[in-house]
Amino acid sequence: MGKVIVIGLDGATFELIKPWVKEGKLPNLAKLMQEGSYGELKSTPEKISPAAWTSFSTGKNPGKHGIYHFTAMDTSALKLRVINATCRDGNPIWSYLSNAEKSVCVINVPFTFPADKVNGLMISGWDSPSIDSAGFTYPANLLDELLEKFKEFPITPTIKKYTTDSHPDLAIGDIHHLLDFRTMLSRYLQKKNKWDFFITVYTATDEVQHHFWHHMDKRHMLYNPDKARLYGSAIFDVYQKCDQAVGELLTDADEDTTIVIMSDHGATINSLGVIYLPLWLHQLGLAKRMNILKDFIRSPSIKNGKNIFRRIKGMLYFQISSLLSDKSKQFLKRLLGGKRSGFEAVSEFELSKYDWLQTRAYEAGPNIRINLKGREIHGIVSPGEEYEKLRDYIIAKLHESRDMVTGKKIVTNVYKREDVYHGKHVEDAPDLIVDWAADFVIRGISCLNGNGEHVKIKSLGLYRGLWSGEHSNYGIFIAKGPHIKKGNELKDAEIIDITPSLLYLMGLPIPEDMDGKVLTHIFEENFVQKKPVGYTQADDSGADIPGDSYTDEEARKVEERLKNLGYL
Ligand SMILES: [Zn+2]
Incomplete structure (x- = not known):
């Protein structure tokens, strides 16, 4: 059985890749698309790294693996706590492979701290508080070897709020430095070790999209032709370097190796819906500040x-x-x-x-929670009819709300949690999941409140210093290998499908509690005929994770990093 190489490009989108491929600017990705199967990859409903990467690795929806966001809400204390892989319910692909005596090399997959005990080696992702934290690498002494070799080990770029506005060159330098480091590190470990399954994830694509989108998108209020001349290619430059990194990491890949390029979600202009949400709830009388x-x-x-x-x-x-x-x-x-x-x-x-005694609904990032009796410590909304009516009312009001300048709808979809999640952790999900508009920046909101009165929220005008790029629902999937169909465009691939598809390719049965399907139509027909998909009983024993979750000090470090990156 041939080897498998997975290269993750966090937040990469075909909206950008396809035109650049057409222009011949991303030759390595173009070649893989030509010689393999590719298509948009539907992310998890929350389209955010912790949920999406965990759904990739476990093949399960967040309702089963339990990770929705960077933080989890403790409703009994109304506190958010930062999460890591110890919150994951379910085994990741590298554990299944290790148990089947395949050797693995796992580098920088987001939300994998502390590293799992694997048959091979593992470096956890940017939820690691620091390189000194127990569990950063497996085995632990791998870190000493790497520090001796590279003298440094950056985990995330050191971007601070406003950095891209006041010091864009520094931010770009920082993003590229980390990207180059990841390639050196990945190439070193790839050459030095024996492995059947190799995965490494680049986060530069996501970082540069968040901070530099307005320099290449004329729809954005901060688009400025002079600045665009300087920074309009910042995002492309990162994609180009990732394309080169893909070429480098495939240097020794033989004809028998299967290659997967993927992202956890896509990217688009930031509508700022998440910023308007608290005010929207307040102005509609649903929340009281x-x-x-x-x-x-x-x-x-x-x-x-x-x-x-x-x-x-x-x-x-x-x-x-x-x-x-x-x-x-x-x-x-x-x-x-x-x-x-x-x-x-x-x-x-x-x-x-919030004044909790007068708050019926409150924001959870871009989504909404209900202040529910018996769950929230100061809950005032009764479960059952009152809860359902309130959710329906909020959904209707969000759909009615319009951008004050263009008259466009400010949301594309609003889901009840049970409509998009299933499993024993659905209870931890926000009550409503909101898909904000993804093709313009909101410039004020108008709608009618419950009494039929006009509510107007004027433009917050908060464009500078905020992310100009945001996540979108569809990431990318490209696969090329000896058994993969060529030049084949897919329509129905989801992020939960990758792990079952790779387990199938590598000759393992699929645990029956996995939500993802084997993407049989990416494989050559004679391969599928010879190899029917096999299933095995559910394996939800949880990963074999050494060490504890964060200490208070570590939690503070991760929280600060998330704030600096703009995620909290
Ligand atoms: Zn992001």
Whole structure:
């Protein structure tokens, strides 16, 4: 049986790849598409790395593996805690392969800390608090060898908020440095070790898309032809380097090796729906923010005495920003301090800021939770009829809401959690999952409230400093190998299908509790005829993970990193 190489390009999308392939600019990806099967890869409903990469590795929907986001909500305390692979319910592909005595080499798959004990080696992803954390590599002494060889071991780019606006060249340098390091590291481990299954993941594609999208997309308010000349190719440059990395990592791949290129989700312009959601809930009377003085006194940074003035400014900005015209906002911004855009004020829209006795629904990232009696500590919505009516009402109102400038719908879909998830962890999912518009930036919202009165949320104007690129529903899938059909475009591949398809290719039975299907139509017909898909009983024993989850110190480190990257 031949070897398998999987190369992950986090957030890569065919919307960008296909035109560049046509222009002959990504020769390695083009060749793989020509000589193999490819198609859009449907992500998990939350289309975010922790959920999607875990669904890739386990072949299960998040309702079964239990990971939805970077954080998990503790509804009894209304607190968010950062999560890692110890929260994963289900075995990843490298554990199935290890148990079948295949050797594996697993590098930097997001949300795999602490590393699993595998037959081979494993370096966990960017949920690792630091390289010194127990469980960063398996075996543990692999790290010493790598540090001796490379002298450094960056985990994520050191991008800080605003970095791309104030120091774009530094940010680009940082992203490329990490990309180059990943290629060196992957190539070194690939050459030095014996393996049947090799996987490495690049995150540069996702990072550059979040921070540089507005430089190549004229639909964005911050698009500026002068800046576009300088930074308009930042995203392409990263794709081009990834294409070269693919070429390099396939240098020794023989005719017997199967190659998979994939992403966990796609990318598009950031509509900023997630930023409008708290205000939308507030203005519709679904959530009640506590008054500004209480906010101020209770805020953790005031208690710690940190950033008091920045915080007052941020809070004032947020409180009045919805009432102001764009012009007055510009004036206010100048008054409050140069380039500040109110970003921190919005990102610090903490859960402690609600008056829970008057809040029926609250935001969970881009999604919505109901303040449910018996689940949330201060729950006021009764389970059953009241809960269902409220969810239906919110869905209807989101569909009715329009962008104030263009009149376009601000959402494309809103799902009840049981419609998109199944399994014993559905209870942990947000109550409503929202697909925000993905082809424009929201510039204010208008809709009718429950009393039929017009509600208007003026443009927040918070374009600068926020991500200009956001995740989209479809990532990429390309497979090429001795048994894979050539030049074959797929329509129905999902991220949960990859693991069962690879287990099948490598001669293993599919555990019957996997949600993904074997993509039999990517394989040559005589291969499928000779090899019917085999199944085995469910294996939900959980991965064999050494060590504990985060210490308090580690949790703080990861939280800070997520904030710097803009995920929290
Ligand atoms: Zn991302």
